[in-house]
Amino acid sequence: MVNRRANRLRMVWAAVWVALLGCTPIADAADGHRVGFSSVIASGVPVSGMLASGGITDNSVSFPSWDKIFRALTLRDYNTRIVVIGATLLGAAAGVIGTFAYLRKRAMLGDALSHATLPGIAIAFMVVGHKNLGWLLFGAAVSGTLGVLAVIGMRRVSRIREDAAIGIVLSVFFGIGMVLFSIIQQMNTGGESGLQSFIYGKAAAMLHRDAMLIGGTAFAVIACCAVMFKEFRLVCFDQTFASSMGRPVFWIDVLMMGLVVLTTVTGLQAVGLIMIVALLIIPAAAARFWTDSLLLMTVIAGGIGAFSGWMGSVLSALLPRLPTGAIIVISTGVVFAFSMIFSPHRGVLAGVYRRWSLSHRVAHQNLLRALAECEEDLAAEVAIPIADVHAKRFWSRRHLDRLIARGSRLGLVSQIGPNTLKLTETGRRESRRILRNHRLWELYLIRYADIAPSHVDRDADEIEHVLAGDVVEELERELEQESTIPPSPHKADESRSKGVPA
Amino acid sequence: MEWDWAIDGWILFVGTLSACSCALLGNYLVLRRLSLMGDAISHAVLPGLAIAFLITSSRAAWPMFAGAVIVGVITALLTQVITRYGKVEHGAAMGVVFSILFAIGLVLIRQVADHVDLDPGCVLYGNIVQIALDAQFEDVPPAARNLACVFVLNILFVGLFYKELKISSFDPDLATTLGINATLMHYALMVMVAVTTVANFESVGSILVIAMLIVPAATAHLLTDRLGVMILLSQLIACFSAVTGHLLACYGPGWVGVDAVANTSAMMAVVVGFVLFVAIFLAPEQGLLAKWYHRMKLSSRIVRQDVLGLLYRWEEMNGESGRSMRRDEVLTVVGGGSLPTRALRKLLRQNEIVRMMDGRDVVYRLTDSGKLAASQLVGAHRLWESYLAKHFHLASDHLHEPANRMEHYITPELREELREQLTDPKHDPHGKSIPSEPM
Numbered sequence: 001m002v003n004r005r006a007n008r009l010r011m012v013w014a015a016v017w018v019a020l021l022g023c024t025p026i027a028d029a030a031d032g033h034r035v036g037f038s039s040v041i042a043s044g045v046p047v048s049g050m051l052a053s054g055g056i057t058d059n060s061v062s063f064p065s066w067d068k069i070f071r072a073l074t075l076r077d078y079n080t081r082i083v084v085i086g087a088t089l090l091g092a093a094a095g096v097i098g099t100f101a102y103l104r105k106r107a108m109l110g111d112a113l114s115h116a117t118l119p120g121i122a123i124a125f126m127v128v129g130h131k132n133l134g135w136l137l138f139g140a141a142v143s144g145t146l147g148v149l150a151v152i153g154m155r156r157v158s159r160i161r162e163d164a165a166i167g168i169v170l171s172v173f174f175g176i177g178m179v180l181f182s183i184i185q186q187m188n189t190g191g192e193s194g195l196q197s198f199i200y201g202k203a204a205a206m207l208h209r210d211a212m213l214i215g216g217t218a219f220a221v222i223a224c225c226a227v228m229f230k231e232f233r234l235v236c237f238d239q240t241f242a243s244s245m246g247r248p249v250f251w252i253d254v255l256m257m258g259l260v261v262l263t264t265v266t267g268l269q270a271v272g273l274i275m276i277v278a279l280l281i282i283p284a285a286a287a288r289f290w291t292d293s294l295l296l297m298t299v300i301a302g303g304i305g306a307f308s309g310w311m312g313s314v315l316s317a318l319l320p321r322l323p324t325g326a327i328i329v330i331s332t333g334v335v336f337a338f339s340m341i342f343s344p345h346r347g348v349l350a351g352v353y354r355r356w357s358l359s360h361r362v363a364h365q366n367l368l369r370a371l372a373e374c375e376e377d378l379a380a381e382v383a384i385p386i387a388d389v390h391a392k393r394f395w396s397r398r399h400l401d402r403l404i405a406r407g408s409r410l411g412l413v414s415q416i417g418p419n420t421l422k423l424t425e426t427g428r429r430e431s432r433r434i435l436r437n438h439r440l441w442e443l444y445l446i447r448y449a450d451i452a453p454s455h456v457d458r459d460a461d462e463i464e465h466v467l468a469g470d471v472v473e474e475l476e477r478e479l480e481q482e483s484t485i486p487p488s489p490h491k492a493d494e495s496r497s498k499g500v501p502a
Numbered sequence: 503m504e505w506d507w508a509i510d511g512w513i514l515f516v517g518t519l520s521a522c523s524c525a526l527l528g529n530y531l532v533l534r535r536l537s538l539m540g541d542a543i544s545h546a547v548l549p550g551l552a553i554a555f556l557i558t559s560s561r562a563a564w565p566m567f568a569g570a571v572i573v574g575v576i577t578a579l580l581t582q583v584i585t586r587y588g589k590v591e592h593g594a595a596m597g598v599v600f601s602i603l604f605a606i607g608l609v610l611i612r613q614v615a616d617h618v619d620l621d622p623g624c625v626l627y628g629n630i631v632q633i634a635l636d637a638q639f640e641d642v643p644p645a646a647r648n649l650a651c652v653f654v655l656n657i658l659f660v661g662l663f664y665k666e667l668k669i670s671s672f673d674p675d676l677a678t679t680l681g682i683n684a685t686l687m688h689y690a691l692m693v694m695v696a697v698t699t700v701a702n703f704e705s706v707g708s709i710l711v712i713a714m715l716i717v718p719a720a721t722a723h724l725l726t727d728r729l730g731v732m733i734l735l736s737q738l739i740a741c742f743s744a745v746t747g748h749l750l751a752c753y754g755p756g757w758v759g760v761d762a763v764a765n766t767s768a769m770m771a772v773v774v775g776f777v778l779f780v781a782i783f784l785a786p787e788q789g790l791l792a793k794w795y796h797r798m799k800l801s802s803r804i805v806r807q808d809v810l811g812l813l814y815r816w817e818e819m820n821g822e823s824g825r826s827m828r829r830d831e832v833l834t835v836v837g838g839g840s841l842p843t844r845a846l847r848k849l850l851r852q853n854e855i856v857r858m859m860d861g862r863d864v865v866y867r868l869t870d871s872g873k874l875a876a877s878q879l880v881g882a883h884r885l886w887e888s889y890l891a892k893h894f895h896l897a898s899d900h901l902h903e904p905a906n907r908m909e910h911y912i913t914p915e916l917r918e919e920l921r922e923q924l925t926d927p928k929h930d931p932h933g934k935s936i937p938s939e940p941m
Contacts, residue, residue, distance in 0.1 A: 107594040108538055115709070157790055158782050163593065164720045167537040168778060171713030175771025178709075179764045183755055186762035274545065278601030285590050285598055323612060326605035333602035340588045348587050 069318060079206075080317045086211035087309035087328060090267050093218035094276075095283035095305025096225050097259045099298045102284035103236040104256070108166050109151060110280045114264050114273040115170035116147025118177025122184060133213075140265045147173050148257060210269055217266040221259050225298065232256060233294050271325035279305060282332040289343035308332040362465050366393060367403040368431035369438060369464070371413065371423055376435075376485075381428065383420040432485060438464040439486040440475040447479065505752075513748055516646050517770060520702045521740035523653040524714035526660055527695055529733050532719040533671045538593060539578065539692065540715040542600035544699045544708040546577040548607025556610065563648075567700055574696025577603060578689065645705060652701040659694050660733070663687070668729055706767040713771035714740060721778045724785040743774035804910050805845040807879050808836050811909070813855065813868050814876035818934075826858065826865035877937035882912035884930035884937075885920040891931040892924060898931050914939075 071077060101107060117140035124139025125131065147169045154165040206214075225232065231252045234242035243249045260280065267276045287300035312328030341348050370392035374384045390400055404421060407413040412427030423431060441460040445451045451459070467475075479486070531537050547570035554569025577599055584595040660667065666687055670677040674684040695715070702711045722735035747770030754769070755762045783790050812835055816827045829846075836842040846866070849855045854872030858865050868876055886908050887901040896904075912920075917939070921927075929935055 105591055107597050158724060159788055160720050161535055163535050164532050164537040164716055167541055167712055167716040168720060171709050171771055172775030174709045175713060175768045178768035179772055182765035183760055183762045275601050275605055277597055281594050281597040285594055323608050326608040329601055329605035
């Protein structure tokens with residue numbers, strides 16, 4: 001008795017989770033066989049007919065022939081065509097509406113939403129008694145919406161924060177769904193087998209009507225976003241302004257959330273509820289790297305979503321052993337990683353380059369300023385001993401030599417002997433400009449910020465490199481210093497302390 | 503379903519252990535707003551398990567454990583990297599990382615699953631009943647042993663670093679100035695979460711790990727403001743949900759007339775969710791009911807004070823011997839509804855007003871104690887008006903409204919201070935006299 005119960009429970013477990021993983025269990029849960037992954041592989045294959053060769057024991061991912069690649073890319077096979085078109089449209093719709101969800105900082109709310117659809121699906125099946133796609137999706141939409149409302153409500157009436165509320169809703173709703181599923185499995189009403197597979201990620205086994213449904217939804221979502229673009233933009237960036245313009249912010253928000261629910265629920269079929277959130281977030285986050293304009297971002301995110309959907313479905317048609325939903329998500333991941341690294345403005349490489357070039361410029365300007373100060377000390381435009389320059393700052397001799405080499409390449413300094421160097425005419429002009437900026441800022445700090453003369457050098461050292469032309473002009477006006485280099489405050493300070501008249 | 507201690511006992515034991523070990527760390531996740539990190543880690547360990555299997559080609563526990571923990575920590579690291587260098591919002595970054603890792607894990611698992619029976623039901627998503635069945639062959643099921651180890655480890659972690667965790671959770675900057683490495687504590691916590699999550703897969707499954715990580719702690723946070731109490735409460739809630747969850751899973755469907763056994767760990771999540779639901783309403787201070795009660799109490803006090811003030815001003819205007827205020831006049835000013843009626847009744851009961859008949863009309867007069875209370879209230883009102891006029895230069899027609907709101911919150915000490923500040927005024931800006939404090 002106990003054994004049977006335990007076994008049955010194990011079956012339920014396996015069935016639910018296997019289904020969750022985006023596969024189709026074929027072993028009948030009732031007959032007590034262990035539902036392992038091997039059986040899943042055999043069943044969770046695309047119907048594209050390419051799988052006939054892949055048996056249970058064959059575990060190698062064989063590279064498809066060019067003929068197959070050609071057929072898949074040109075959508076020759078009917079089933080491949082259906083899957084590819086459905087996945088592409090879904091990706092595009094999710095990318096577009098995901099952009100708004102992402103900007104509204106609701107990305108993870110999508111996760112709570114998709115997990116919360118589970119009890120609705122179970123209840124819809126219990127009530128209707130058979131697998132009716134419309135009713136199941138309706139149930140999913142209702143309980144998903146309830147989940148979102150629960151998150152919002154919890155945040156509003158209690159001290160539970162958003163992140164905890166999302167975690168609570170996704171785990172508890174999911175728990176309710178699993179309890180119901182484990183009961184459905186034992187009621188033996190018939191027709192429940194494959195119920196989970198009907199709901200979770202069977203992109204590879206998409207039927208014509210599923211593709212039609214996804215296509216219709218995708219079209220509706222994109223059209224809605226296009227029509228409401230201005231309103232969505234207002235609500236995303238400035239809610240208060242939107243409401244002061246007389247827009248019904250609340251209802252716009254509801255519409256936006258409704259579109260997210262719609263996309264999620266139709267997408268459940270294709271990618272499964274754990275990974276659908278990836279299609280909402282990742283294309284939007286990747287698109288954000290490329291542009292600052294919302295319109296472009298929406299278009300790019302839609303494009304990335306569509307590309308990933310296309311890529312994922314074609315790849316899994318070619319390599320039938322790969323689960324479609326996972327491949328779609330990994331495709332978005334690759335695009336995201338590429339965007340994050342290579343984007344020209346916000347990318348990691350661009351950031352590294354900016355930092356590198358800034359530190360280069362700073363080091364270069366430091367050399368020039370040191371030279372200008374040396375000339376000032378010597379009170380003549382003569383050759384300067386490198387040792388003097390070295391004494392000006394805390395820098396290693398090797399670093400200094402490198403800087404001098406670069407300076408002479410740029411024609412700003414010329415090395416005379418092994419240990420002396422001289423500023424060229426352009427170098428002198430540039431170095432005086434930098435020295436002047438430094439002194440102006442020092443003076444400004446002393447006069448207006450009441451900073452002790454002994455403390456201004458370091459601050460000015462940082463600022464001098466980023467003083468823009470108009471700021472310098474303003475400093476000149478404020479300090480009444482026209483075109484001369486002010487004397488160093490430190491020298492005056494020292495001489496005063498030594499009792500020498502300045 | 504018959505109850506068999508040899509099996510159900512182990513289920514209860516394992517369920518309770520895993521619930522408690524999750525809930526212990528969950529307190530810090532909830533306080534640090536990292537609840538979703540548990541979610542992310544528990545999804546993302548999938549590729550760790552698969553890679554460990556690919557490398558060792560065995561289902562030995564330790565490599566898998568190590569692989570999963572490493573990937574769990576990588577999840578935390580990657581999230582941090584994307585947040586910092588990609589300037590992506592933290593939650594979204596987490597979503598990006600865990601869904602991609604999960605997808606990679608799925609693909610890998612497909613490759614792995616053919617070689618050896620890597621049953622997702624057992625390894626990844628837990629099977630509490632199987633653990634209990636193991637007990638028939640061994641004295642103690644290995645999963646129970648592992649879980650006990652992890653639980654003890656968690657207790658040691660929280661116990662030894664209690665102060666450090668507390669300070670770095672509430673005030674990372676203070677922690678840094680005190681010489682506690684907040685970043686190190688963050689990653690130590692992440693490692694412990696990963697360890698706990700992986701150890702719990704076998705018993706409750708990943709989604710239910712999330713439930714036990716977040717919900718008991720969030721519930722306890724509604725019930726108390728003290729960290730120590732919160733931890734204890736979360737443990738109690740976790741225990742209760744584990745035990746009740748299993749009982750309900752066994753007998754619950756039978757009660758509603760369905761001949762079936764529900765999934766135990768799913769039912770635990772449902773029960774803990776229900777506990778939270780109840781706490782949202784019934785928590786002593788944070789609960790909706792308590793808040794509603796306090797609001798009701800406050801508004802009825804305000805209405806009572808309004809009535810007293812009204813009667814005081816009436817008597818002040820008409821003199822002691824003048825006509826008393828009629829009931830309908832009082833209600834017109836204070837407003838209709840049940841609140842003023844109840845306020846009048848309570849004032850009569852407290853003997854602050856008396857009810858008399860003036861011809862056919864019901865009229866009210868203040869008693870001595872009522873007059874005293876009312877004079878304090880009106881005094882507070884007029885003092886506040888004077889204060890506003892003096893220090894905020896408000897026009898005299900703008901004084902009444904704010905004073906009318908403030909008067910209910912002015913304590914005797916504040917009245918005293920106002921008098922001092924205003925050098926004991928006799929009249930308010932409207933020229934009305936300010937009643938003096940009774941001796």
